[in-house]
Amino acid sequence: MSKWTQEQLAAFSTADDMRVSPFYEDGKTYGTPTWIWSVVVGDQLYVRAWNGQQSRWYQSAKQQGAGRIHLAGQDFEVAYVPIQTDDRLTAAISEAYATKYAGSPYLPPMVAAGPVSATVRIELL
Numbered sequence: 001m002s003k004w005t006q007e008q009l010a011a012f013s014t015a016d017d018m019r020v021s022p023f024y025e026d027g028k029t030y031g032t033p034t035w036i037w038s039v040v041v042g043d044q045l046y047v048r049a050w051n052g053q054q055s056r057w058y059q060s061a062k063q064q065g066a067g068r069i070h071l072a073g074q075d076f077e078v079a080y081v082p083i084q085t086d087d088r089l090t091a092a093i094s095e096a097y098a099t100k101y102a103g104s105p106y107l108p109p110m111v112a113a114g115p116v117s118a119t120v121r122i123e124l125l
Helices: 006-014 056-064 087-100
Strands: 019-022 038-041 044-048 066-071 074-082 119-124
Touching: 006 038, 019 056, 038 087, 044 087, 056 066, 056 074, 056 119
Parallel strands: none
Antiparallel strands: 019 066, 038 044, 044 119, 066 074, 074 119
């Protein structure tokens, strides 16, 4: 797997145009792009599913493990990797959400248990 460049991570940290398109069951056709929030923590890109683990895109990402994203005006082929429970990482991701989306009425649900349990690391293929 390739790594995100520092320039990409810098652009991602402020971009608000993230769309995820995990593959459909055939493993070849991209799903309908779904707009979601994204954050950068360290040198990694993370997203959370608003509807938690029941979210359709989350279920597809978990099952297929790959697809495409659109972020910072570009499309990327990616792997979707559900993260393991790690209190420090979870807290850092929640803090990144709180910083990037401060003042939004949609922020409190994104740091609640449901979305936190559906956190995905996005890796460049």
